[in-house]
Amino acid sequence: MKTALITGANKSIGFEVAKQLAQKEHYVYLGSRDLQKGEEAVAKLKALGLNNLEAIQLDVTAQDSVSSAATTLGQKINSLDVLINNAGISGGFPQSPTEIDTGVIREVFETNFFGPIEMIKKFLDLLKKSASPRIVNVTSGLGSLTLHSDPSWKYYAVKGAAYGPSKTALNAYTLVLAHALKETSFKINVIDPGYTATDFNQHRGPGNVEDAARFVVKYALLGNDGPTGRFFSHDFEGKDNESPW
Template identity: 65%
Template sequence: MKTALITGANKSIGFETARQLVQQGYFVYLGSRDIKKGQQAVSQLQAEGLHQVEPIEMDVDDMESIKAAREVLGQKTQVLDVLINNAGIPGNFPQTASETDSSVFKQVFETNFFGVIEVTQAFMDLLRQSPEPRIVNVTSGLGSLTLHSDPSWKYYEVKPACYVSSKAALNAYTIVLAHDLRDTSFKINAVDPGYTATDFNNHSGPGTVADAAARVVKAAVLGPDGPTGQFFSDDNAPETGISPW
C-alpha cells in the first residue's frame, strides 16, 4: 500500500485531498498543527468508512515539530511515496509592496516557502525509499510572474505582495528541486488548486474543494511517464493545464 503525507490537512483542500487519496487506496498521514483538530478530521473520515488514515502533529513553522513528526512517521513506515506540501497562509491584509512591514513578508515566507523546504528535506530519506516518489507543492495562480506582468490577465489587479512573493518563490523552489532530482524516479510539481471557496479566502472563490483536491491528487498519483518540474493550473491555462511561470 502506498503512503502519503499531507501538511495542513485537517480542513479544506488538504482534508479533501486526504479523503480522495484514501479512496484511491493510499494510506494517508494527515498532518495538522493542532493534533486535536487532526484527530477530529481523521474521525470524520473513519465515520465515512475511510480507515487508512492517521493524524500526525506537525507545525511547518517549527523545525523541532517537523523533526518530531519525522521521528513519529519513521516508527510507522520506512517508505513515503507522496509528500503534499499543502499548508499555507495568506498573511494579514492589505499587503502592498511599498508599505507592508518586512515582518509580514517573513511570517508568510516562513510557512509558504521555508516550511516547504524544511518539511521536504526532513522526509527526503523516506521518499527516496519509494520506487516512484512524488512531491506536490500546492501553490497559487497568483505565483505566476508572467501573468502578473500581463495587464489582460483576469487577476492582474490582485497583487497581495507577501502572498504573491511567497508563492513565486515556492514555484522557483519546485523547479530547482525537480532539476536536482531529474535523474531519479521523483516527480515534483507545483499545483494551483484554483480559486476555491475555503476559509483561506472567506469562501469567496467560485471553485469547489472537491475539484481543487482532484487537481492536487492528479499530480500525486502521476505514473512513471508523467511530467516533473511543471506548474499545473486549470484556472490559468484551461486548455493545456500548464501555467506560465
C-alpha cells in the same frame, strides 16, 4: 498500500485531498499544527468508512515539529510515496509593498516557502525509499510573474507583497529541486488548485474543494511517464492546464 503525508490537512482542500487519496487506497497521514483538530478530521473521515488515515502533529514553521514528525513516520513506515506541501497562510490583505510590515512578509514566507523546504529535507530519505516518490507543492496562480505582467489576466489587479511572492519563491525552489532529482524516479511539481471557496479566502472563490482536491491528487498520482518540474493551474486554460512561470 502506498503512503501519503499532507500538511495542513485538517480542513479545506487539504482535508479533501486526504479523503480522495484514502479512497484511492493510500494510507494517509494528516499533518495538523493542532493535533486535536487533526484527530477530529480523521474521525470525520472514518465516519465515512475510511480507516486508512492517521493524524500527526506537524507545524511546518517549527523545525522541532517537522523533525519529530519525520522520526515518528520513520518508525511507522518503510517509505513515503507522496508528500503534499499544502499548508499555507495569506498574511491578510491588502498587502501594500510600501506599507506592509516586513514581519508579515517573513511570517508568510516561513509557512509558504521555508516550511515546504524543511519538509522536503526532513522527509527526503523516506521518499527516496519509495519506488515512485511524488512531491506536490501547492502554489497559486498569484505566483506567476508572467501572468502578473499581463494586464489582460483576470487576476492582474490582485497583487500583494507577501502571499504572491512567497508562492513565486516556492515555484523557483521546486524547479531547482526537480532539476536536481531529474535522473531519479521523483516527480515534483507545483500545483495551483485554483481560486477555491475556503476559509482561506472567506469562501469567496468560485471553485469547490472537491474539484480543487481532485486536481491536486492527479499530480500526486502521476505515472512514471508523468511530468516533473512543471507548473499546473486549475485556473489556467492553456494546454494541459500548464501555467507560465
